[in-house]
Amino acid sequence: MAVPCPRLSGRAMYTDVTVVENRAESETVSSLFFDRRFKARAGQFLMLWLPGVGEKPYSLSYANGITVKKVGPFSNALASVKSGTRLAVRGPLGKGFSQMPGRVLLIGGGCGMAPLRLLAQQVEEPLILLGGKTADDILFLKEFQGRGEVKITTEDGSTGKKGLITELLPERADYAALCGPEPMMAASLKLLSQERTKVFVALERYMKCAMGLCGACTCSGYRVCVDGPVFSAATLIDMRDFGWRRRAKSGRFEPVSGGVSCF
Amino acid sequence: MPTRLVEIHPPLVNASGIFSYLDVFIRLEREGVCLGGFVTKSIGPAERSGNDNPVVFDTGYGLLNSLALPTPPLEQWLAEFEGADLEKPVIVSIFGFSADDFADLVNRLDRYALAFELNLSCPNVQPGEQSLMGMLAESPDQVGQVVAAVRGATDKPIIAKLSPNTDYLATAQAACQAGADYLACSNSLGPGLAIDPGLSCTVLPGGTGGLTGPPLKPISLAMVYKLYDLLPLPIIAYGGVQCWQDAVDYFLAGASIVGLGTCFARKSTAEVVGLTWDIWRGVLEYLDGRSLSEIIGAGHVH
Numbered sequence: 128m129a130v131p132c133p134r135l136s137g138r139a140m141y142t143d144v145t146v147v148e149n150r151a152e153s154e155t156v157s158s159l160f161f162d163r164r165f166k167a168r169a170g171q172f173l174m175l176w177l178p179g180v181g182e183k184p185y186s187l188s189y190a191n192g193i194t195v196k197k198v199g200p201f202s203n204a205l206a207s208v209k210s211g212t213r214l215a216v217r218g219p220l221g222k223g224f225s226q227m228p229g230r231v232l233l234i235g236g237g238c239g240m241a242p243l244r245l246l247a248q249q250v251e252e253p254l255i256l257l258g259g260k261t262a263d264d265i266l267f268l269k270e271f272q273g274r275g276e277v278k279i280t281t282e283d284g285s286t287g288k289k290g291l292i293t294e295l296l297p298e299r300a301d302y303a304a305l306c307g308p309e310p311m312m313a314a315s316l317k318l319l320s321q322e323r324t325k326v327f328v329a330l331e332r333y334m335k336c337a338m339g340l341c342g343a344c345t346c347s348g349y350r351v352c353v354d355g356p357v358f359s360a361a362t363l364i365d366m367r368d369f370g371w372r373r374r375a376k377s378g379r380f381e382p383v384s385g386g387v388s389c390f
Numbered sequence: 391m392p393t394r395l396v397e398i399h400p401p402l403v404n405a406s407g408i409f410s411y412l413d414v415f416i417r418l419e420r421e422g423v424c425l426g427g428f429v430t431k432s433i434g435p436a437e438r439s440g441n442d443n444p445v446v447f448d449t450g451y452g453l454l455n456s457l458a459l460p461t462p463p464l465e466q467w468l469a470e471f472e473g474a475d476l477e478k479p480v481i482v483s484i485f486g487f488s489a490d491d492f493a494d495l496v497n498r499l500d501r502y503a504l505a506f507e508l509n510l511s512c513p514n515v516q517p518g519e520q521s522l523m524g525m526l527a528e529s530p531d532q533v534g535q536v537v538a539a540v541r542g543a544t545d546k547p548i549i550a551k552l553s554p555n556t557d558y559l560a561t562a563q564a565a566c567q568a569g570a571d572y573l574a575c576s577n578s579l580g581p582g583l584a585i586d587p588g589l590s591c592t593v594l595p596g597g598t599g600g601l602t603g604p605p606l607k608p609i610s611l612a613m614v615y616k617l618y619d620l621l622p623l624p625i626i627a628y629g630g631v632q633c634w635q636d637a638v639d640y641f642l643a644g645a646s647i648v649g650l651g652t653c654f655a656r657k658s659t660a661e662v663v664g665l666t667w668d669i670w671r672g673v674l675e676y677l678d679g680r681s682l683s684e685i686i687g688a689g690h691v692h
Contacts, residue, residue: 139450140447140448140450141586141588141593143586143588143589174443174444176443176444176593178586178589178591179591181442181443181444182443182444183443213588213589214589215586215588215589222658334443335440335443335445335446335457335460336445336446336455336457338446338448338655338656339654339655339656339657339658339662340407340408340409340446340453340651340652340654340655341407341408341410341431341445341446341457342408342409342410342411342414342431343410343460345410345411345413345414347413347417348411348413348414348415348416348417348418349417349659350409350414350659353656353657353658353659354658354659368413374411374462375439376439376440376460377437377438377439377440377460377461377462377463378410378411378431378460378461378462378466379437379462379463379466380462380466
């Protein structure tokens with residue numbers, strides 16, 4: 128039998144939320160808390176619309192909040208909103224981290240610690256590895272310590288071991304979840320693939336429609352907004368662009384480590 | 391009138407601006423998508439970032455979009471085509487701000503294209519840069535000039551993509567006389583507007599965008615039907631196909647190829663592949679052993 132016609136969705140796209148708290152996590156990082164909680168897997172994201180400024184994807188760091196690092200005009204505007212500000216969001220969107228039974232390694236760098244904070248609440252007894260340039264980059268430390276053992280590296284040695292997070296690897300575990308700068312994740316994935324660890328990675332790409340149509344967020348043909356943002360190592364093997372390049376707003380390729388052109 | 395044919399099987403494609411890039415097409419092909427070919431997003435003469443987000447709005451009954459033609463630099467497109475390991479043919483969609491722009495793009499992209507689809511009708515260009523783009527579909531003379539310039543630059547099939555928001559019969563006639571091989575109906579409808587009641591403001595940049603999905607279908611179906619009667623050119627139908635019945639409607643109205651777009655919203659790669667098979671299997675079941683050519687235009691019973 129041929130598949131029948133679907134009904135129209137008839138649903139509203141945006142949920143309006145009110146910011147109830149803007150909490151400084153560090154000099155450049157803030158968490159915004161909303162007046163509602165979202166039922167979400169860690170790794171899922173909201174498209175957050177700030178009228179007149181833009182709309183960008185943010186991973187949930189809390190069931191009722193997101194975490195913003197000031198890097199450009201949008202994040203600067205978002206990080207400075209006051210309690211009582213109304214915003215429109217859509218989501219939670221995308222595929223988050225699956226269930227990970229057994230010994231789980233959580234590896235976070237920079238703003239990747241945001242989805243990892245929520246993930247730490249959703250797994251049993253994680254071993255948590257955090258890396259940053261300086262002590263200021265290590266977010267949610269007390270909350271991570273409340274969930275499991277935490278090891279830290281910083282490039283300047285201002286806290287934890289001096290060096291890169293990859294120096295703590297390999298480490299034996301049943302599962303590993305990676306969130307952070309893509310070169311760090313690509314290097315960590317290589318070290319972990321020597322072990323029998325099932326690895327999942329959360330990717331970031333420039334998003335436009337965030338509903339799988341426009342292709343702006345593609346990583347080697349996977350549309351990160353609907354096929355991801357969390358991918359398994361088995362899929363990542365197929366992604367030549369992982370650790371190498373991403374599309375900018377126009378679709379132009381740029382290196383994942385920043386820079387101009389790359390194709 | 392002899393016509394250059396766009397040979398693809400099955401006669402299903404993605405609409406331009408959906409999936410957009412060759413790497414997505416390659417992924418879908420590897421996963422077994424049931425499309426006979428792919429259509430690129432519209433490639434322009436120079437890099438453009440397009441509009442700031444939000445660029446889409448789901449009305450619940452169709453989508454409004456206002457991407458405003460983002461495109462990577464042409465040199466990158468050429469590199470992507472050179473490296474693309476793709477078996478299915480690609481229809482290259484192009485836009486420009488003058489007839490020369492279109493002809494130059496065709497010269498650069500000719501070897502990669504099964505056919506060229508001319509985007510004569512994007513509704514989302516910025517004020518101040520509209521020059522030709524904004525008015526193109528409204529002026530049969532200019533459409534004729536663009537098609538003639540492209541005709542002079544390629545022997546590949548030329549598809550003139552029409553707007554439902556203008557006098558499309560005049561535009562189609564001009565495109566036909568200037569040497570177009572196919573008509574495509576239609577580009578998005580509108581403009582339409584979206585307001586967020588909670589924030590009391592409009593959603594899309596500049597307020598408005600083009601409407602696609604189910605509300606566009608009866609409009610586009612009427613265009614296909616009328617143009618099939620009026621002109622001898624084969625037609626590619628776009629607009630609101632959600633399921634096999636919609637595709638069959640377009641074939642009966644006179645389309646030779648049917649494009650899919652908004653129906654892929656929120657679908658993963660595996661779900662996109664599944665939907666294309668559902669649609670094509672439904673068409674085959676409807677055909678019940680007949681060839682597709684037997685039903686193309688068969689809905690014209692007066």
